Amino acid sequence: xxxxxxxxxxxxxxxxxxxxxxxxxxxxxxxxxxxxxxxxxxxxxxxxxxxxxxxxxxxxxxxxxxxxxxxxxxxxxxxxxxxxxxxxxxxxxxxxxxxxxxxxxxxxxxxxxxxxxxxxxxxxxxxxxxxxxxxxxxxxxxxxxxxxxxxxxxxxxxxxxxxxxxxxxxxxxxxxxxxxxxxxxxxxxxxxxxxxxxxxxxxxxxxxxxxxxxxxxxxxxxxxxxxxxxxxxxxxxxxxxxxxxxxxxxxxxxxxxxxxxxxxxxxxxxxxxxxxxxxxxxxxxxxxxxxxxxxxxxxxxxxxxxxxxxxxxxxxxxxxxxxxxxxxxxxxxxxxxxxxxxxxxx
Amino acid sequence: xxxxxxxxxxxxxxxxxxxxxxxxxxxxxxxxxxxxxxxxxxxxxxxxxxxxxxxxxxxxxxxxxxxxxxxxxxxxxxxxxxxxxxxxxxxxxxxxxxxxxxxxxxxxxxxxxxxxxxxxxxxxxxxxxxxxxxxxxxxxxxxxxxxxxxxxxxxxxxxxxxxxxxxxxxxxxxxxxxxxxxxxxxxxxxxxxxxxxxxxxxxxxxxxxxxxxxxxxxxxxxxxxxxxxxxxxxxxxxxxxxxxxxxxxxxxxxxxxxxxxxxxxxxxxxxxxxxxx
Numbered sequence: 001x002x003x004x005x006x007x008x009x010x011x012x013x014x015x016x017x018x019x020x021x022x023x024x025x026x027x028x029x030x031x032x033x034x035x036x037x038x039x040x041x042x043x044x045x046x047x048x049x050x051x052x053x054x055x056x057x058x059x060x061x062x063x064x065x066x067x068x069x070x071x072x073x074x075x076x077x078x079x080x081x082x083x084x085x086x087x088x089x090x091x092x093x094x095x096x097x098x099x100x101x102x103x104x105x106x107x108x109x110x111x112x113x114x115x116x117x118x119x120x121x122x123x124x125x126x127x128x129x130x131x132x133x134x135x136x137x138x139x140x141x142x143x144x145x146x147x148x149x150x151x152x153x154x155x156x157x158x159x160x161x162x163x164x165x166x167x168x169x170x171x172x173x174x175x176x177x178x179x180x181x182x183x184x185x186x187x188x189x190x191x192x193x194x195x196x197x198x199x200x201x202x203x204x205x206x207x208x209x210x211x212x213x214x215x216x217x218x219x220x221x222x223x224x225x226x227x228x229x230x231x232x233x234x235x236x237x238x239x240x241x242x243x244x245x246x247x248x249x250x251x252x253x254x255x256x257x258x259x260x261x262x263x264x265x266x267x268x269x270x271x272x273x274x275x276x277x278x279x280x281x282x283x284x285x286x287x288x289x290x291x292x293x294x295x296x297x298x299x300x301x302x303x304x305x306x307x308x309x310x311x312x313x314x315x316x317x318x319x320x321x322x323x324x325x326x327x328x329x330x331x332x333x334x335x336x337x338x339x340x341x342x343x344x345x346x
Numbered sequence: 347x348x349x350x351x352x353x354x355x356x357x358x359x360x361x362x363x364x365x366x367x368x369x370x371x372x373x374x375x376x377x378x379x380x381x382x383x384x385x386x387x388x389x390x391x392x393x394x395x396x397x398x399x400x401x402x403x404x405x406x407x408x409x410x411x412x413x414x415x416x417x418x419x420x421x422x423x424x425x426x427x428x429x430x431x432x433x434x435x436x437x438x439x440x441x442x443x444x445x446x447x448x449x450x451x452x453x454x455x456x457x458x459x460x461x462x463x464x465x466x467x468x469x470x471x472x473x474x475x476x477x478x479x480x481x482x483x484x485x486x487x488x489x490x491x492x493x494x495x496x497x498x499x500x501x502x503x504x505x506x507x508x509x510x511x512x513x514x515x516x517x518x519x520x521x522x523x524x525x526x527x528x529x530x531x532x533x534x535x536x537x538x539x540x541x542x543x544x545x546x547x548x549x550x551x552x553x554x555x556x557x558x559x560x561x562x563x564x565x566x567x568x569x570x571x572x573x574x575x576x577x578x579x580x581x582x583x584x585x586x587x588x589x590x591x592x593x594x595x596x597x598x599x600x601x602x603x604x605x606x607x608x609x610x611x612x613x614x615x616x617x618x619x620x621x622x623x
Binding site: 204208209210213216217219220221223224225226227228229230231288289 | 459464
């Protein structure tokens with residue numbers, strides 16, 4: 001409509017120097033996942049060099065723990081992109097298989113019980129979300145309350161005693177261990193495969209759907225999202241539900257893998273590993289940006305440090321020293337790379 | 347008026363149908379009264395400047411018009427029918443587009459995502475699964491920006507990488523994407539230099555020449571927009587205290603009135619001393 005020769009871009013900042021984005025360094029700068037991927041590869045090589053049994057001996061453990069931390073981490077990543085956080089994830093993780101257990105006690109088929117247990121997990125997430133967006137309780141506090149509440153409910157209902165998971169096919173095979181495998185046995189890759197599937201699914205959701213665009217919008221600029229007419233409450237609540245569904249799903253797979261539904265299985269460090277994995281994977285605590293692939297790789301880094309450090313001779317007590325330093329170090333690296341990225345841009 | 351060239355067909359405006367009429371709109375936030383009995387009328391294609399100090403109620407009023415705030419009382423009539431806006435999206439679907447003062451851009455999304463925010467183009471994978479049509483949105487954004495004479499390095503840039511002028515131009519371009527019936531612009535010149543501001547004013551003049559889109563401009567200072575608007579309404583502490591057509595007045599006269607203070611009685615006095623309306 002306006003046929004003007006001038007253009008508003010005249011005052012635009014100069015384009016970044018071509019050299020800044022060239023080569024390997026360029027990939028590192030462009031892709032938010034790249035820095036954590038480099039860290040993951042470096043750790044793996046170091047461990048393998050020091051002890052040749054690292055991969056061959058630990059592959060199942062690594063797959064199982066990466067899946068566990070990863071499922072929590074990608075849920076936290078989605079939620080953190082909206083600018084919120086969930087501290088109750090580990091307790092949803094331990095509560096969900098209990099719901100399934102009690103439903104089978106009431107003679108419900110295991111498959112249906114699992115579905116309803118996940119519905120329960122989703123409801124927990126929606127309560128977290130509604131407390132946050134409808135009543136203005138900060139999600140940190142709302143989910144902290146939920147953490148203790150669920151812990152109390154699960155422990156009192158179960159009298160703090162683990163129960164035997166009501167194992168049945170085909171759920172055994174698809175959710176954690178083969179039919180022929182002994183409890184705690186080898187074929188623990190199912191959960192890892194689920195993680196990969198969820199990462200792919202949610203990455204597509206984030207990049208190629210309305211819901212994904214709105215998820216980024218509410219975390220990046222909540223007022224703008226409202227001014228545009230996005231139903232911001234729904235978007236946030238939905239992400240709380242996704243978080244809880246993933247935590248509940250992780251809890252179900254773990255109860256099947258271990259054969260035991262344990263009310264104290266969901267240690268709070270699990271939530272913290274998930275949050276740490278999301279953050280070192282490049283997800284911003286302030287909302288608006290994040291990557292699920294990064295969160296999953298972050299989960300591997302934590303799993304690798306936890307499993308690998310003892311293997312190369314660290315005491316369990318010493319492992320946490322390294323883990324703590326590694327978490328902060330990875331985030332420092334991210335901050336540094338972000339600075340470089342912004343220099344390249346402006 | 348007949349002897350004066352009239353490129354904007356100001357004379358014909360009197361016969362244009364009324365697009366928007368508000369009657370006695372009031373809005374309070376707690377104890378604070380933001381709007382008192384605001385009644386305005388806007389014809390199709392008319393450009394109205396809403397002027398007033400900080401806190402006069404300008405932004406609140408347009409947030410009522412664009413569905414962000416429901417009014418406490420009063421009615422909105424749109425194309426002759428009562429209008430009850432449920433949300434900003436509802437307003438957009440009626441053809442009311444707003445360029446907010448804060449621009450309402452999402453820094454962590456690309457230019458084309460922002461351009462289509464809230465009404466993304468959808469393609470259905472396998473006829474069922476709704477994906478956003480990123481390619482189509484990119485293409486249309488490029489075309490639309492080209493038409494408006496706005497050049498950007500890439501429509502795939504994140505908005506956070508752009509300059510203030512570029513951001514403003516994207517917000518304006520977004521509001522003009524669907525040929526709105528009413529375009530509301532809240533302080534469209536605030537963040538801009540003279541050159542970039544000139545482009546926005548040109549854009550308004552172009553729309554004014556076509557007389558298809560009505561425009562409400564919110565400004566601090568009417569002299570920035572005197573040239574481009576048909577009518578000026580002064581808001582003061584939530585009330586409209588003066589409603590003047592730019593054809594019947596001069597900037598000097600308005601300065602005199604404004605300088606004498608903007609209470610309703612002060613305005614009446616000033617008008618009386620200036621020789622009546």
